[in-house]
Amino acid sequence: MTRKQLDLQQTIILSGGIGDFSTDSFKTSPTKFALSFDLNSGSYPSSIEALNKILIRFGRMELPGKDHVETYLRHLTRRNRRPKTLYSRWGAIVIFLGMIRDNGKICLEEITRRDVEAFIEHEQDRGNKITTIRTSLVSVQAFLRYLVEEGIVSPDVFGRRIRLQLPERLPRAMDPDDFSKLLSVIDDTRDRAMILMLLRTGMRIGEVLTTKVLDVNLKEHRIEIYEAEKNRLGRVVYISDDAMDALKAWLKMRDSHKEFLFYARGRKAMSYSTARLVFVNYLQKAGLIHKGYTVHTLRHTFATELLNARMPLECLQVLMGHRCIEETQRYARLTDKTREEEYFKAMSRIEGRNSDGDDRRDHALEAVFETEKLLAEYREELSEHH
Numbered sequence: 001m002t003r004k005q006l007d008l009q010q011t012i013i014l015s016g017g018i019g020d021f022s023t024d025s026f027k028t029s030p031t032k033f034a035l036s037f038d039l040n041s042g043s044y045p046s047s048i049e050a051l052n053k054i055l056i057r058f059g060r061m062e063l064p065g066k067d068h069v070e071t072y073l074r075h076l077t078r079r080n081r082r083p084k085t086l087y088s089r090w091g092a093i094v095i096f097l098g099m100i101r102d103n104g105k106i107c108l109e110e111i112t113r114r115d116v117e118a119f120i121e122h123e124q125d126r127g128n129k130i131t132t133i134r135t136s137l138v139s140v141q142a143f144l145r146y147l148v149e150e151g152i153v154s155p156d157v158f159g160r161r162i163r164l165q166l167p168e169r170l171p172r173a174m175d176p177d178d179f180s181k182l183l184s185v186i187d188d189t190r191d192r193a194m195i196l197m198l199l200r201t202g203m204r205i206g207e208v209l210t211t212k213v214l215d216v217n218l219k220e221h222r223i224e225i226y227e228a229e230k231n232r233l234g235r236v237v238y239i240s241d242d243a244m245d246a247l248k249a250w251l252k253m254r255d256s257h258k259e260f261l262f263y264a265r266g267r268k269a270m271s272y273s274t275a276r277l278v279f280v281n282y283l284q285k286a287g288l289i290h291k292g293y294t295v296h297t298l299r300h301t302f303a304t305e306l307l308n309a310r311m312p313l314e315c316l317q318v319l320m321g322h323r324c325i326e327e328t329q330r331y332a333r334l335t336d337k338t339r340e341e342e343y344f345k346a347m348s349r350i351e352g353r354n355s356d357g358d359d360r361r362d363h364a365l366e367a368v369f370e371t372e373k374l375l376a377e378y379r380e381e382l383s384e385h386h
Helices: 003-015 023-027 030-034 047-058 066-078 083-102 113-125 130-149 176-184 189-201 205-209 241-253 272-285 297-308 313-320 325-335 337-350 355-385
Strands: 222-225 235-238
Touching: 047 066, 047 083, 066 083, 066 130, 083 113, 083 130, 113 130, 176 189, 189 205, 189 241, 189 272, 189 297, 205 272, 235 313, 297 313, 297 325, 313 325
Parallel strands: none
Antiparallel strands: 222 235
16 A cells, blocks of 8 residues: 555544545545545534444454444543544554554454554654654553553553654744735635634634634624633633724625524535635735645734733733643743844844944943942941941
């Protein structure tokens, strides 16, 4: 199987697009697989519905430990895990079990720590990014931890902790001039409202797309997010004046019978792929496609601009919906104006931009004045004792 087929295989597993997991599936055109996806239906399945779909597809696969996997997935469903989480966990487990099956193991009791290490190497060989590998590893380890608790797998499988070194990338914000260019080419009322909402509220794209009209309080300029897309942490975000103007213009035009605030033409809602395509088309139109901006860049831009405007980190943390302040502190590294000013002051001295050595003389005078001040304080203390 080629790497392209493997990548398509994992995508189909995670998306729930086909029922069988075999190399024979790839004799069919990938385009035909795409026809089975109904991304724009506006129907958001419950965990029970997702579980039932997974189990139907899983029943057609020849993998070791299927009963234990089903029990684990039902365990996650009882804990009210999201459909997206179920698909993600299941997808990683299927690939892991397929690997140990191909290595000649027929039952889960045979799993060792070496199998976990082999899984990491397997994913690296496929060319996956380290962040993708880490996500898959977390899913596999969670499954194995459950098996250890059930007495199926030996605790030795966890031995010494496996750590994957992740790059500490800075969040990337959009240049203000670039955003002005982007806004200048948006001629659609819905799209302008959606993009300004992303920039001015800091909402994730999934949160914007699942926002209902009833969640918006126009009078108080706020949106109530009852359950965040990523960490299920509810919060309130606020709408700036320019975003509010764009939103009101869209509300006058939109179909009042639609439940969701933003929807695609002829649909009840809008999928992420549609929203992303809208954004990319405007980047192309503005001549910014080469900059590598994504929809999520707007969220980074929101945080960066607020920190530049001296908003306290604690306030930004709540607006961003971060559970840990450390997540928010990443933006502080990007927006530390004090450090920037001190750098250029120091470089100015190094490059000799202050004429005739005035800077050096200023420092010498400061040292003299400091010495005089200390001597005066010392004399005063002596006089008090005498």
